[in-house]
Amino acid sequence: MELTRIELELGLFLDMTDDIAQSEQLFELLSAFALKFDCPWIAYGPLASKQRVFKPNRQDSVVMWNYPAEWQERYSRMGYAKIDPLIKKGRKEAGAFRWSEVYTDESITEDGRRVLDEAATFGLRSGVTVPLHGPADSFR
Structure with a gap:
């Protein structure tokens, strides 16, 4: 084969x-x-709710991303990690999922859809999230 x-x-x-x-x-x-x-573009970091989420451009952070700098700045300034539907779904799912699935999901909030719409204006129009969960939701 x-x-x-x-x-x-x-x-x-x-x-x-x-x-x-x-x-x-x-x-x-x-x-x-x-x-x-x-x-x-990729992002790498914890999805567990008790862990730090998205502290861009910090050397001591577990989270790393190479998204456009303007989007990183806006995302952090607006506190989008708290309402990002990709993070929310990633905390619940074991398998990979397309961003389009999240966008069209009936349970997405207006705020969550806004995050994805704004991301698209920075060139982040489609993608795949692959949640990696360790024991007790740890991320190492």
Whole structure:
């Protein structure tokens, strides 16, 4: 059976994670992997409600993202992490989901839809979220 391109790339990516010692290294590796599939923007960080969420551009933060700087600034200034429907869904879901699924979900709030609409004006129009949950909702 022949492997698909994504299976091959994912295998290479996983092999390269064996020697990762710092979250910055993993972020760089994730960024390079995403670019191979025309995904220039990624975010990496905790989804658990008791953990810090989105403190952009801080060296001591667990969260890293390469979204447009203007969007990072607005997102933080407006406190969007508290109402971001992608974060809310990621806390509840075990599997990956498309942003479009969240946008069209009947349970999305007006504020949540506004976050996604504003993100789109900064070039973040579509995407996939892959929640990673550890024991007791930990993120390490």
